[in-house]
Amino acid sequence: MDLSVDVGGFVVKNPVIAASGVLGYGEEYARVGNIDWFGAVTVKGTTLRPRHGNCPPRIWETPSGLLNSIGLQNPGVDEVITHYLPQLAQFDVPIIVNISGETYEEFQEIAKKLADCPHVTALEVNVSCPNVESGGMAFGTDPGSCYRATKAVRRSWPGPLIVKLTPNVTNISEMAKAAVDAGATCVSLINTLLGMAIDIQNKRPALGNIKGGLSGPAVKPVAVRCVWEVFQSVSVPVIGMGGVFSWEDALEFIMAGASAVALGTAVLVDPYAPKKIVDGIQSYCESNGIDSMSSIVGIAQV
C-alpha cells in the first residue's frame, strides 16, 4: 500500500520521520538499523559555528519521559555541509536540516549556506530549543519574533520550509499562524516541554544545565492537543511529534491532524521503532480499507 504523503512541498514515502537530535548524521544509526525505514530524516540542530554543548549530566529519566540538555552540540553548518550531509545522502531518504540561530541574521546566513547544498530537501527552523541561552526558544514564544525568524530563512531558502514550534507558550496557534504568514510550508511540533528534576541525593538540579527539555510518551497528550489546535488554525501540513512510540500513537497524531509524525525519544529506546511503526500503520490501513494517508489526516476533528 502507498503510505506516501505530502508534507508541504515534498513528499515522503511513509509518514514516519526521524526527529531532530536523535539520529546524529546517520553513521551510528546505520550500525543498528536501516535509515531508509524512515520517510525522511532530520539532522541535529545546526548552528553557524560549532557548539560543544552543555555541561553534563545531560540526561535524566522521568516517569515515561526523558529530560535532556544536550545544548545543540554540532560541528557547525560548514562542517555539516562538507562532511556530514554527503555521507547521509548515501541513503536514499529526504534530508531535513534543523537550524538554529542566535539572531535573525544568523538564521538567514545558515539558510543561505544550505541553499547551495544539493543534499538538502527541506529546512526546519528551530525557534523552540529550550537548551540554549541566546535565541533558542525565545524566537518561538512571541509571534513577532517567530515571524521574523521564519522570514529571515525564507529570504535565502526557496525550498520547503518547516517551522518547529514550542509548546511552552500560552497559545501555540498564534505562533503557527505567524510562521505560515512568513512563508512556512509546514509546521512541526512539539519541541520539548521545559522541565527539570532535582537529584535529591545531591540536593541539586539533576542536569548540569539546570533546566532541560522533556520528551517521550509523558508529553504525548500535550503534543496531540497542540497538533489538534494548530491543525485548526493553519492550512499547511503539520508534522506531529512528542512521545510517538507505537503505530497507535502515530495514528493518534494523524487522526488529530498530523500529515506525518516524527520519532525522537523512541529511536533512542528502540532502534527498530520506525520499522515497527511503519509496518503497523500499513497493516492498520490495509485491514481498515484506508487507501491513502490523507484520508485519515485530521479525521477526528469534530
Next chain:
Amino acid sequence: MDLSVDVGGFVVKNPVIAASGVLGYGEEYARVGNIDWFGAVTVKGTTLRPRHGNCPPRIWETPSGLLNSIGLQNPGVDEVITHYLPQLAQFDVPIIVNISGETYEEFQEIAKKLADCPHVTALEVNVSCPNVESGGMAFGTDPGSCYRATKAVRRSWPGPLIVKLTPNVTNISEMAKAAVDAGATCVSLINTLLGMAIDIQNKRPALGNIKGGLSGPAVKPVAVRCVWEVFQSVSVPVIGMGGVFSWEDALEFIMAGASAVALGTAVLVDPYAPKKIVDGIQSYCESNGIDSMSSIVGIAQV
C-alpha cells in the same frame, strides 16, 4: 520529629496536602484512609451555582499520566457551606476551599460567603482550570486578569489566600507576581497541563469534552521547573504539586522551593499515599539530621 511548616498565614502539621478535586468532601476517602494523614485538605473546585460537570468519558489514561475533564462538578457554594464543610470539619485538619468564578464579581461573592463560614482555613483561587468554558484558565494566562481575580477575592476574604497557577503559559513567574501583588499569601502550582487524546478505535477525541487536564507523574518535570521559577520570583510560600507519588518526589519539590506538596492523582491510585509520603519524609529527615522542614525548602537553588 516536627514536620510542620508555614504555608502563608497558616501552619500545616506536615507538608502533605490533598489537592483540589481528588478528595470529594472526605466522606468516601474516610472509608479507606484517614483524612488526618494530610497536613491540610483542599476541597473540589467550588462555584457559585451547582455544576453537573462535563459529558463522559471524563477519564483517559496516558503514559504515566491521567487526562481528566470533570468540569468542576460540585453542588455550589451554598450547599458546600451548609452540608459538606461541617461534615469535613469533623476531621481535625485545616480546610482549604478551592474556588472558581466565571467573573471577578463571582469570585468576590463566593469568597464572601465562605468568609462567614467558620470551617474554612484558607481559600485557593483557581485561575487555572482547563475544563470549563468561561473563566477557568483564562484568568490565569494573563497577569492583569490574575491580579484582578485575586484582588476580587482579597476584598471579601481576609484570611490566608492561595492562588493556584496554570503551567499553560509562556511565563508562570509573571502570574505568580501578579497574584502576590494582589494579596496572595501563598501560590500553589501546577494545575493540570492542557492535553488531549484520540481514541483511535472510534476515530474521535477520547474525552467527551475533547480537551482535558493532564496530571500525574508524567507532568512532574514541568511542575518542578515551575516551582523552581516561581520560588525565585516571589517571596510567599509555594505549594508544589504535579505527579507527587512518593516521598522522593515530595523532596524533589521541596528542594526546588516548595514549602509543602499536594497530592492529586496519587490519592486516586493509592489511597495510602499520604501516609507513606509523610512517613518517608519523616525518616529521611531523621536519618539526615534535618530538624525543620524550612531548612530544606529550596535547598537545591543554586
Next chain:
Amino acid sequence: MSQLDILDVPAKVISVDRREGDAFRAILYAPEIASRAKPMQFINVRVQESLDPLLRRPFSLSDVNPHVGTIEITWMVVGRGTKMMTQWKPNQTVHVLGPLGNGVGPDFLENKRKLILLAGGTGFAPIQLLGVRAREKGVDTILIYGAKSRHLLMNTDRLKEVGCKICTCTEDGSYGSKGLVTDMAELQLELIAEEKIDPENLVALGCGPTPMLAAIENLFADTNIPLYISLESKMACGYGLCQGCAVRAVDPQRGYYRVCTDGPVFLAKDVELESE
C-alpha cells in the same frame, strides 16, 4: 459514616489460569475483602509496580470464598493491563482495593421467585457470583448469555452445577444458538409470561456492553419486571473521589451518578445509556 470498610491489601496470587477461549481467571488471597464482599461488587487492581500503566484496573468479583479467604476475578485480554495480568505468577503480591461498588445486598432477592440474568461477553464475570448466591437461597435462576463468538464466552459450569438454567448464544453461531442475547431473552420472557408469576416476584439483572443493555432495557420496558443493570465506565479511582466514572441520570436534577459508588448496579430506568 461507615468508616474503613474498603481496604487496599497486598493480595497473594494463588493461581492464574487460562479458561475457555480468551478468558483468564485469577484466585487471590485477600481474606479482608472476601469476608466483606457482596455479589456484583468489584476490586481495583494495580496490575504491576510501575507508573505505566498508571491507573488500577477494575474487575468484578466472579467468586468469593470467605472461608478460605480467597476472591476470584475472570477477565478477557483487551489491552495492556489485562495482558500483563496473564503474566502474574503464583505467590507474587498484587495490590487490590476493595470491595468496591454498591453490589447487590440481601434484600435484592427478597420475595423473589425467579431471577433472570442477562450477560454479554465479560459481563458474565460478576453475574456468576450472583447466580450462585441466588441458587443458595433457592431462587429459580435463568442465565441468558451471549457473545460475538465462542472464544469470547466464559465458562458457565459453575452455574450449571448449582442448578441454574443456562441459555447460551453467539452472534456467529459458533456455540449455542445463533443470535443476540435479546433474541433469546425475548423467547424466555414469553415462556416466563406463561408461568404467570407476579412481576413483583421476578427480578432481572443485565451486565454487558452498552448496546446490549440498551436493547434489553427496551425489551423489559414492556414488562413490569424490575430490571437492574451493572455498568462499566473508565475509572481513575474506583472509590468515589474523582467523579470520572460519570453516567448521566435520567433525572436532570440529579446530573450524573458515579458508576463506582452509586453503582455499578443501577435500576435501568434511573440511568441514561449513552453510546460512548
Next chain:
Amino acid sequence: MSQLDILDVPAKVISVDRREGDAFRAILYAPEIASRAKPMQFINVRVQESLDPLLRRPFSLSDVNPHVGTIEITWMVVGRGTKMMTQWKPNQTVHVLGPLGNGVGPDFLENKRKLILLAGGTGFAPIQLLGVRAREKGVDTILIYGAKSRHLLMNTDRLKEVGCKICTCTEDGSYGSKGLVTDMAELQLELIAEEKIDPENLVALGCGPTPMLAAIENLFADTNIPLYISLESKMACGYGLCQGCAVRAVDPQRGYYRVCTDGPVFLAKDVELESE
C-alpha cells in the same frame, strides 16, 4: 562504514541468581551478541515491557560464551531498574541491544607482560572478562579490588581459577585488607617496580566510581605505565545518537566524548573526570 554490527535481540533469560552480598547475575541467551562481543563492551537492556522505566539500562558483559551463545551480566541493586531485573524469570525474553562501546581489542594486550586491573564496587563486572582473556593469552594479571564493605564486593572466584593474582580490600575492613584501592595499588606498584619491567610492557585498566578513578590516575601519573579507565554516565541510547553521555575531553578543541561509543574505555589522560 561498518554496518549492522549492533543488534537488538530478544534474549532468553537462562538464569538469574544472587551472588555474594548484594550482587546478582543473569545469564542470557543471545548468540548474535556473544559472537561479536569484546571485553569491556556492554549491552543496553530493556528492563521490562512498559514505558516506565522508559530508558534501557547499560550493563557490562561480565562474561561471554560464544560457543553456547550466552552472555552474562552482574549487577548491584541501586534503584528501580536493577531491582526489577532481580525478578526476571528463566525463559522470559528481555530486549538486549549490543554489543556496545569500543571495548578492548586484541591489540590492547600486544607486547604486554603484565596487566594491572583496578576495580571498585560494580566496576569489577567488566574487568572479569578482560582478566579471563588476558590469562588465556598468558599475560600476568593482577586484580586490585575494593569496595565500601563486604556485601558490595562481587565474587572473584572466576579470576582466581584462571590464575589471576587477587588483592581485595574494603573500606570498613569487613573483608580483605582495610583500606582503599589506591592504598593497595600503591603497594603493588612498588612491588612491580622491583620487577623492573619496561613500562611499555605493562598496562593498567581501572573501572569504578569517579573518585577512585581520579585517585588512581594521580597514582599512575608518576609512572610511565599506560592507564586506561572505563567510564559510566547516564545514557539515553547507548549507541551514539543522543550525545547525552558526554564526558569532557582534556583537549578543549575536542569538546566532549560520548562514553557509549568513544568509550567506555579511554586513555586516562584524554578525559576530564568531573565529579558529577
